[in-house]
Amino acid sequence: MTKVAILRCDSAAKTCPAVGCVTAALNKKDTFKDYEDVEFLTMITCDGCPGRLGLNQIKQLIEKHGLEVVHFATCMDALKPKCRYVEEMKGEIEKMGAKVVIGSHF
Numbered sequence: 001m002t003k004v005a006i007l008r009c010d011s012a013a014k015t016c017p018a019v020g021c022v023t024a025a026l027n028k029k030d031t032f033k034d035y036e037d038v039e040f041l042t043m044i045t046c047d048g049c050p051g052r053l054g055l056n057q058i059k060q061l062i063e064k065h066g067l068e069v070v071h072f073a074t075c076m077d078a079l080k081p082k083c084r085y086v087e088e089m090k091g092e093i094e095k096m097g098a099k100v101v102i103g104s105h106f
Contacts, residue, residue, distance in 0.1 A: 001037040003066050006104055007058065008073035009083055010048040018043055021073050024105035031071060031103045041065055043073075050085045055092055062096050069099045077102050 006021050024030040025040040032038055041061060047053030061067035070093050076083040090100045 001039045002035050002068050003039045003041055004032070004035075004069045004071060005041045005058070005061055005067055006043040006071045006073050007054055007076070007089070008043060008045055008104075009075045009079075010045040012073070012075035012079060013045045016075060018073070021071075021104040025071070030105040031101050041067060046076075046083075046085075046089070049083075051083075051089050055089060058093055058098065059096055062098055067098055069101060071101045071104045073104045074106075 004025065006018075006025060008016075008018065008021065021043060022040070025032050025038065028035055028038055044054055044057045058067065058070055072086060072090070076086055086102065090102070093100050
């Protein structure tokens, strides 16, 4: 079973109830469709630019709960303006040992 989490934009979280992201994860739809079995661990926010608190939480999830894949919520890449820290955070998460998928739902 693949353990996944969703990282979302702090600004978007103030207005978005995350129904699209959570529904996609729980029902293996959209960017979650290729998992044979998926365990949705949690959704966290980046805690605002540049996302350091979110990275700390992801590190804890990897170490304590075996997190394997982090999906960046659609709001981080599809909304305007796009998050300018996506590539930097992606690189940091990959260094921690987790895979990153850009996007959560369509």
